[in-house]
Amino acid sequence: MSAYPNRKIVIFYSSIGYGHISAAQAVKEEISKLNPKAQVLLQDIREFMHPIWRRIDERLYWFVAANLPECFDALFHNVQARGNSALSLSQLPNDYPEEKVLEFLKNLAPDAVLATHYGSAQVLGNLREKGLLTDIRIGWLHTDFFEGYLPRISKRIDRTFLAHHELESRWLAAGVPAEKVVTSGLPVCICNDDRGREAILNAIGLYAHWPTVVITSGKEGVSNYSAIIEGIAEGYQDHIQIIAVCGKNTRQQAMLNELKGRLAERIIIRVFGLVPHNDLLSWVKAADILITKAGGMTPVEAFAMSTPTVLIDAVSGHERENAALFTRLGVAEQAVDPKHAGKLVNSLLADRKRADAMRKAQREFKENINIARIAEFALDETFVPVVPPPDFGVENGAPVLNMNETLAELDAQVPAELELLLSYSTSQKPQRIVLENPFGHIAIRIHDTVYSANYIADPSVDPNFLQHMGLADYLYGVCRPSPLQIHTNTYGMAYGRENIGLRVSGIA
Template identity: 65%
Template structure:
């Protein structure tokens, strides 16, 4: 395959992988969320471990995209507002860079406007409006043109770039004959990008949809811009940001576009204010930040083996020591274990008990029903395995057992550990996606709870309050849960956080005591 451009838009993983392995790049920079998502998936599979993976997000909205950024090395965002949202979604700061939208504006030239317009048979001294709406030419251009002709007094030139929309082009060609004499309409189909940029610089006003790139190019050349609400979803979010920054105005309807355009063309002050905001917006762009990443010789650290924790794969290290430490910290003779099926088909879910798999641990032995065993034939209907095999085993204890159904239950799940603050930094280095969660209770509330419990005297309670950590969550990325109210409120908040973290596979570690009387809990 000579080029990734030949692939379908769903970016087949194996074909992308084959192409990249053949090219052996040091760095891959994606400019579409779909390709960035596939690259992140390949990285999670243990592939592309020695390739820097970057993504230039060419829009101005959040969506679910921070999840993609957690799986690759660097995401380049077009505005600081987006970076704040990415960080709030838990993306590590070293994975996010605000680069601005790195568009290249054509060099300013005094003859540019005259050259561009006369080549189209238009007058260089008449007010000129450029209408373009992507390759598909979406929106009712005729309605916009008629609105312009109706609301703008005097001569007006309109360049309508319809892209591949032949129907749009035909409708406008027919409309040309019905327009009043002062209005000249030039209708074009697909045009070279250089021509579009030249017309954009020559125009007094651009009317376009709220995509990521075309408005950014208009801002770079300083062309006042009106946005059309023709694509819902993410483009509405783009438009909201542009309007808030003052770099563009938004027409609520296509019919209103002409009236709004006439108002902007009639107001030099309005045009000047918009150009000033556009200049500030474009000045944030820093292509050098992207170039430095692309040329950085440092390579990402190798990820986990592809078969980590999988059946017959690479086993978890030191699990016996970890379980022994857990038992020492939280002694328990009998324990109830509950897990859920990881099957991918409804039929397997039914076979493997959709209501959850229950097991009982007594000392070091876990007893559970083997749902895939054949009653009367298989001796393992009631299985007996070690806790280590039940949670992390990679070798089947017997031929009748299924991985993540009767053993190896912990593979792919979110892990919550109640440990010590002392090894939080070490854990954070070992698990880069670790999310610390601090559950904080005020001294007054903690004092009242300890007094109500009645296990300690007044002196012991005050000593305990004096030992309580103060604001240890500050300066470390993570989550803070306030525990001054009803206990179930903080508990529900923690459960919701764990569910959110389960969208990607972090390791969660909790530090300190039970939520009921904790001073500060850190979950990572």
């Protein structure tokens, strides 16, 4: 009997790449293992886009990714820079209308919402930041291996699941609370083909005793397969067989079928289009080497099967970030171009110790995988989202709790008679998200009192041109100390500014 009651869970994914779908399906299966009665709905976040823009956007994405890698790389880093500099993530461009997503969730009334794509998680965070979805658990599985501005998303939702403990260290360093981050690994699909190598290869007309290489590059079949195979053929003088999975790329298939007639008989090529994922997993399991792009999911599936992997630079941006981490961990090698990929294949086939070292690193990498953590979060009825009240931090609203105790603890750790308080970003009116940033501010704390200039004080109404208050009110106050003081400008600074305290001891 299941330990969990009936639950309703929505998993958002993006159909722009197969990895997000694969991850969502694997999480759904894991949830069903723990609670067969749970209702799990997979939903493509791109269905909320305008249908015309959706088609244009996908075609543009793959055209730029496949043909203009440096442009794609620049666009990727520009998006990350904008995400890091934006005052609020809700100010960033958004292809997924929040009102449609909210209506969808209201109609379904799920207990938990998961996302396997950061765009989905960002929309959910926007809604939560606006005081919505307060009674629904929100989790996000990051299916890549880069940081960018993404820790900011994690701060606004309940739980983020990361693929490797190195990423968790980065998230914590970026200020994400430890209770919001879990290293779960990626929910890879495990090959359920019980056949041995011989049976798998014989089924497609190949030999078990020949070295076997699989080439796959997503459903779009990006990169130059012909150049990869020519690179192998130039340096490998013995028999070898290659399984080329081209996805929907019919042009790629035609080029490979033409290449077959020009290669020596010692090289066998089997060309496939879009194949069932289980077939691809079986071939990777039977292969000596996999050549693939550095998406989040396919390489990790190969690592789970201890298949030595060569990464091609087919899609730049986030995949270059992925590749950098994979190569640093020793679980794959990175090719600079298609011909170089062929050379790396040849060197791995010739150097057993090198291939074995990669397999060892892959087994260590696999130890990160524990996707039960994702399912347990989705099913945990005791988990209550921690959501600030709607008026948190605004003037006359809900104040920070335990601020005096926290400041007392700080004083005990770093005692000082004098403290310079420096800050920047100011607002002209009370607001939680500050939109203006003209000048900075400086104050001085002597013992228990903070002094700073109130430059708009009117002596006939408020003689306190030099304001003085306790540090708790200066940082976290929500009640106006005097008529001409402005919230987040002269008090309640922590809600509208970045504050630095420079503490000095030993001065009378």
